[in-house]
Amino acid sequence: MQFVDQTGSREAAGRRIRLVDMARRLPQLVRRSIALAWSIDRWAALGLLLCQAAAGAMQALGLLAVSGTIAALLSSGDIYARLLTAWPSLVMLAGAAAVRAMLGITVAWLSSRLGPQMSREAERQLLRAATEVELSAYDAPGFNHRKEAADRGASVAQGLVSEGQDLIASLASLIASAGVLTALHPALLPLLALASFPQAVAQVSAARVRYLARLRAGGDYRLLSILRWHVADRYAADQIRACTMADFLIDRYRHVTERINRADRRAADTGARMSVVGAVCGGIASAVVWAALVWLLATGRMSVGHAGTAVFALQAVGTALRGLIVGGARIMRTGLYMDDWAEFLQEAGGYRLTRGTTVPKPPEEIAVEDLVFRYEEATADALRGVSFSLRRSEVVALVGYNGSGKTTLGKLLSGLYLPTSGSVTWDGVPTGDLDAHAMWSHVALVPQDYARWPLTARDNITLGQPTEGGDADIHAACARSGADEVVTELRSGLDTVLARDWLGGQELSGGQWQRIALTRAFYRPAGLLVLDEPTSALDPLGEHRIFAGLRELAANRAVVLITHRLTNVACADRILVLDKGRIVQHGGFAELVKQRGLFRDLWTYQHTRETSQQASNADPTASAGSSAERTSVSSSPSPSPSPSSSNEPENS
Numbered sequence: 297m298q299f300v301d302q303t304g305s306r307e308a309a310g311r312r313i314r315l316v317d318m319a320r321r322l323p324q325l326v327r328r329s330i331a332l333a334w335s336i337d338r339w340a341a342l343g344l345l346l347c348q349a350a351a352g353a354m355q356a357l358g359l360l361a362v363s364g365t366i367a368a369l370l371s372s373g374d375i376y377a378r379l380l381t382a383w384p385s386l387v388m389l390a391g392a393a394a395v396r397a398m399l400g401i402t403v404a405w406l407s408s409r410l411g412p413q414m415s416r417e418a419e420r421q422l423l424r425a426a427t428e429v430e431l432s433a434y435d436a437p438g439f440n441h442r443k444e445a446a447d448r449g450a451s452v453a454q455g456l457v458s459e460g461q462d463l464i465a466s467l468a469s470l471i472a473s474a475g476v477l478t479a480l481h482p483a484l485l486p487l488l489a490l491a492s493f494p495q496a497v498a499q500v501s502a503a504r505v506r507y508l509a510r511l512r513a514g515g516d517y518r519l520l521s522i523l524r525w526h527v528a529d530r531y532a533a534d535q536i537r538a539c540t541m542a543d544f545l546i547d548r549y550r551h552v553t554e555r556i557n558r559a560d561r562r563a564a565d566t567g568a569r570m571s572v573v574g575a576v577c578g579g580i581a582s583a584v585v586w587a588a589l590v591w592l593l594a595t596g597r598m599s600v601g602h603a604g605t606a607v608f609a610l611q612a613v614g615t616a617l618r619g620l621i622v623g624g625a626r627i628m629r630t631g632l633y634m635d636d637w638a639e640f641l642q643e644a645g646g647y648r649l650t651r652g653t654t655v656p657k658p659p660e661e662i663a664v665e666d667l668v669f670r671y672e673e674a675t676a677d678a679l680r681g682v683s684f685s686l687r688r689s690e691v692v693a694l695v696g697y698n699g700s701g702k703t704t705l706g707k708l709l710s711g712l713y714l715p716t717s718g719s720v721t722w723d724g725v726p727t728g729d730l731d732a733h734a735m736w737s738h739v740a741l742v743p744q745d746y747a748r749w750p751l752t753a754r755d756n757i758t759l760g761q762p763t764e765g766g767d768a769d770i771h772a773a774c775a776r777s778g779a780d781e782v783v784t785e786l787r788s789g790l791d792t793v794l795a796r797d798w799l800g801g802q803e804l805s806g807g808q809w810q811r812i813a814l815t816r817a818f819y820r821p822a823g824l825l826v827l828d829e830p831t832s833a834l835d836p837l838g839e840h841r842i843f844a845g846l847r848e849l850a851a852n853r854a855v856v857l858i859t860h861r862l863t864n865v866a867c868a869d870r871i872l873v874l875d876k877g878r879i880v881q882h883g884g885f886a887e888l889v890k891q892r893g894l895f896r897d898l899w900t901y902q903h904t905r906e907t908s909q910q911a912s913n914a915d916p917t918a919s920a921g922s923s924a925e926r927t928s929v930s931s932s933p934s935p936s937p938s939p940s941s942s943n944e945p946e947n948s
């Protein structure tokens with residue numbers, strides 16, 4: 297099991313992480329961190345910056361105080377007199393340390409307030425971007441990978457505050473200590489910088505290795521989260537038990553984790569090797585710095601007092617440099633993840649909705665002309681040369697074998713997908729030229745897999761878009777779909793949360809959920825209603841109710857009905873029979889059952905099977921051959937062939 301993993305550009309970016317890139321990118325990353333923090337809480341951001349600047353100043357003050365204290369203590373004279381002289385420096389030293397400690401606490405406080413908010417904000421922006429992409433994006437493996445990477449960027453965004461702060465703190469401390477050190481002897485600072493260089497290279501290389509390892513394992517992490525969901529979620533819990541699948545699934549999980557573990561171990565080993573080499577080289581270089589200090593002292597080029605201060609300053613500069621390097625490498629890695637996030641926001645994974653701005657009215661006519669549609673990265677067309685039109689107040693049924701393109705056609709009529717070639721127009725305007733959101737506000741869709749929102753029954757029906765009629769409209773829609781019986785039995789009526797895990801929540805049966813899904817569509821004041829297998833889970837009475845009311849629903853809408861139960865399509869004005877993405881027959885029900893072709897084959901098989909079952913189970917006197925008309929008339933209004941129907945398919 298492996299995802300199609302398209303990490304090319306990110307991998308190239310990761311490979312380019314070098315010390316020089318880091319030096320170039322750090323200011324940009326710190327700016328991004330400050331900008332994001334500023335957009336969320338400018339006072340906290342300002343407070344953090346001031347605290348860091350003040351902490352740097354306190355560091356310099358502390359070192360000056362050290363110098364003063366040592367100079368006073370090492371001067372000649374009575375020890376009490378020397379202590380008295382050192383007293384102000386000591387007070388300054390203690391004061392600077394106390395203020396620095398307080399500033400550290402303040403920084404930690406502000407960072408912990410700001411950090412999580414930054415991740416939440418980054419996640420919110422990511423969610424917004426994800427809803428602004430074409431539906432086809434989800435069919436492209438590369439998009440899902442980019443979304444996953446961006447998601448990781450959003451979750452590590454909170455690290456940007458603390459890492460940015462550590463970096464600023466190290467920088468402030470470095471500037472302060474380096475200033476003091478340079479004042480003591482100008483050769484010391486370049487020597488120390490040189491000594492830190494190997495460690496810097498090692499740290500940045502290790503960060504690169506870790507980032508690349510995480511990037512390459514991105515597909516596997518996604519696989520794990522999907523497996524986790526399938527194994528642990530309630531929806532498949534019964535099948536996992538009844539089909540004894542637990543061992544098999546957990547074994548798959550183990551296989552994928554082993555792959556990740558191997559990659560992690562390799563990255564950890566390489567990172568550790570790099571750190572060891574860096575540390576050894578750094579250690580040798582540090583020995584040179586300390587030797588230089590001893591030499592300066594021994595040759596009288598530096599006083600004992602200054603040498604003592606230099607020891608403290610060297611330690612402070614060394615710590616600050618290490619902080620700068622380690623923090624820099626960390627923020628660099630976070631920055632790469634944040635790049636994934638920022639890129640996703642900018643380009644929405646390459647699938648941002650960029651359609652026209654024409655705001656449509658509920659459509660009078662939807663016309664399909666020589667339509668071809670191919671799914672992203674598919675090798676064959678799902679629809680080929682499809683042409684027909686659909687008018688308001690008309691019910692058009694789509695029938696055909698599994699995979700013949702019915703659902704796909706429904707989504708193209710709704711503007712969820714755009715044609716690969718040919719056109720779908722709403723009152724003459726191609727769907728790609730319409731404002732997508734305005735268009736969808738005129739669409740009511742009951743898909744095969746409808747969402748079971750963990751919201752109240754009311755929200756599940758209104759979908760957060762209540763009409764002016766209030767609950768009266770909801771009840772009217774419930775009466776049409778049969779959901780009135782469901783709502784009456786709910787503990788708190790429309791206010792009941794439809795999820796058992798939630799406080800006061802209640803769970804529904806499959807058929808009850810389908811009634812709620814139908815109610816949504818009936819409630820929505822939409823000009824196009826697409827019903828994809830709308831009664832697959834309903835009992836016969838519930839199914840009858842839906843189809844008996846369909847004509848009334850179609851009074852002011854265009855209705856597309858997709859179903860395999862052919863008795864139900866008798867109520868349609870026209871039936872389009874699809875086979876391998878083409879319309880192979882079209883016409884009214886009465887006409888199609890008489891015509892040789894796919895529809896009659898399907899009808900004969902389904903009808904003969906049903907009637908023979910009825911005959912053997914219940915009514916031994918029933919005749920298999922004579923009930924076609926009877927069934928269509930009794931289960932739905934009489935089929936009336938449309939004037940436009942013909943025996944020839946519109947396209948071949």
Ligand SMILES: Nc1ncnc2c1ncn2[C@@H]1O[C@H](COP(=O)(O)OP(=O)(O)OP(=O)(O)O)[C@@H](O)[C@H]1O
Nearest residue numbers: 435671672674678697698699700701702703704705
């Ligand atoms: N997201 C997708 N990515 C790639 N190919 C897809 C995708 N969805 C469907 N297809 C392919 O497109 C073709 C048409 O699928 P579609 O779902 O429209 O068929 P259908 O007639 O509605 O089938 P069913 O009766 O089983 O619901 C099929 O060959 C299917 O494999």
